[in-house]
Amino acid sequence: MADECELSTVHTTEGVALQEDKECSETLEVCHVSNNWDPPSSLHEFSEGGWAGWATAFGAFLVQFCAFGYITSFGVYQDFYTQHYLTNETSSAISWIGSTTAFLLMTVSLVSGLLHDRGYFYHLIIAGSFLHSLSLFMLSMSKPNHYYQIFLSQGLGLGIASGLVYIPTMAVISHHFRRRRTLVMTFVATGSPLGAIIHPIMLNNLLNGPLGFANGVRVSAGLISLFLLTACLCMRTRLDPPATPVNYIAVARKCIYDVPFMLLIAGTFLLQTGFYYPLFFFQLDSIKHGISVKFSFYSLVILNGSNCLGRFTSGFIASFTGVLNLTIVASISCGVLILGMIGLNNLASVIVLGMLYGYLSGLNVAMAPPLVATLTPDLSELGARMGICLFAAGFGGLIGAPISGALLTSNYTWWIPGLFSGTVSLAAAMMFIIMRYMFLKRQRVPGTLQDAVLEYILRRLIATRMIKEQTMQLLSIGFRYARRGGNLKRFAGCGFFVPLIDGLFNLV
Template structure:
């Protein structure tokens, strides 16, 4: 469930002396929040922070993105008394909390409590993963509380700060570095399914397999905390979410971005939750089905890495629009999944383009944020709204799926809502273009 940072209407009114055009991260004609020399743009501390954030994403959203392994295992082996929709609630609540807790963790970053958020979140993630290993078969509530609620809340404390802290060290390279950071989630979503499938379905079994994965995550999170550092001083005055929300609600482009995020997220998790189960139940070999999520997330890894480069040429909004529209279309193709070739093609295509959307959400928020001090709050608000889509999308797909596995109904629903998100992103870009055109006309009249 990511790349750079910029602004909106207020940016067009900012004094020219306080800003400088950033041609690598934004469309021409808009100004940066701060002068580029204020940012180190490199060095051991800056790149160490980026690497630490990469590891946080690897262990956080990367682990959540592998939930399709658990969906398959729970449905067929461990929670056989529960429906696919009920089981999907575990993963969707997890994803919802990862995004919505950003309201709290983003504020903690702004107030200088970055290290507290990271330490608490990392410790809780390890604790709840070990608690998950103690869950018994057909004890739905045990898995729901530990994996859905506990792990989701823990990752939520680290998710937004790990992305936003990169903005302390980079501006000119921010889109590229943020795409590298969120590629950590893709790397995790490639490797975690392989590890979990072999551990849980292998000789170790569920309990020991989850414990082994928790031990690995604990070590990586420890390294990440040693590497990450903040640079900007904490704000002397707390950012008022009421003020930011009130101001943001009058920003049409930001509102469209929030609605687009919520709709897109509602369809986004369909493939990540159900692709492996779909492949298995369509008679494909277990060995290939186990690697279906790895194929998907390999495409996502490439998509996230290249999104920052592409956005430098076509712009961040256009990258989001194009990637979301194509990935939404690929969801509909799930209705024709029947062979190894179709699974591989769908997985790679969806992974690549959906990865581009995910990689650009962080930069998009910055692009729409006029004041750098509001980035944490605005990112938290948008992620919380997007989390509503994450919370409801997969369970609704499971309800359409039913215990009879009517795949086409779930695919059509997921594809439709994701397409609705693409339309909202396009509306956002239209508002930005109209705003830019109006500003251009006003500047010419002022010049006359």
């Protein structure tokens, strides 16, 4: 299923070169990440815009704004419930609401992706939008210290609704765009971080203002309902679903024997276990350390705004560092910064930690799709492998925040959950380091000295003379083939190595 490969996003669409590793990759593997299936259509059949195409993109943007953007704003609710609305509950119990929502978004997305592949796009969008609005209006009717009411409406209802609409709205972009898909997917993906910036500002002022909880949530629900209705009216499908959807069970069995990929799953699980601690507790941490309430309301805005910047710049940075290296560095940095939250005690530390963690966690989120693509030998399995990673990430997000809340206790002992979340994030980075070693060990087959000399001569010839475009393409294919075999003699044996050499010397 190709849909999940577009989740996070913006820098991992068709035509983007994914660099396996800067040290060992002189050539870039081009991976079609944004969709691993294209219906049998010619390029001119894609409108690349038009009313239907851009209206669909705008509708998908609104859904991302309302779904994932709202879920990542749960830190506002965590603070409000802890201090005012669910005072009889522990921080751990309250964080189960937000973690369940995030878990359901990722796991239900597997089902919605499969249903989308079978042509149920409109059913999913309408049902998900209706349930999303209903859940928020039911949340507004919840009574103080009635935990089950809030858990059912916000934890379960909102999570299922978001999971129903999340992947289909990303996948439908592939129906209208091919050449501009990178640009359009970037636009659609901005809905999530933009929502994570706007919703905290709005919710903090509504919940803590004169309207109070019930009316404040109703205002938020009304706005989201309007956006989702607009999205349903805007989005249109155009292509038939694929004839043979990917078999998840077969791919899962194959992945068991793929050691680097299993290490990726383990690292993803650990990383998500620590990932939500700052998102859920950063605002509460700021307030409890004596930072002004008015400024603390904007702590999540700082974090999510930096996260948005990290996503946008990740592709540029990865082109120099490589996907594997950037993922490792970002994971280590996130772990260190979470440990640094133990020392949060003034305004400057809130700003610095919020900006740095937001930016580096944005790099991590953006690197997930190209990282999976790098470890996927058969790109027809990319969507299924993305789904498997999402499932693992969902379980990490489900248990991470509640464990941190339990470690926090009612005495607000901040160093214990900070130590736990930071440690598991560093453990995730260790998994990624081992994964990188195993992956490169599998890819790297030593060649002979003659191969290295010949490759150097060919590179010098290419650098000093203009070669026809077709010859360049053949040479690129040949080197890629040779690298996989580890010996240029295999390339020579395939029948077109000698003609290439002759052609190069004739051009010189």
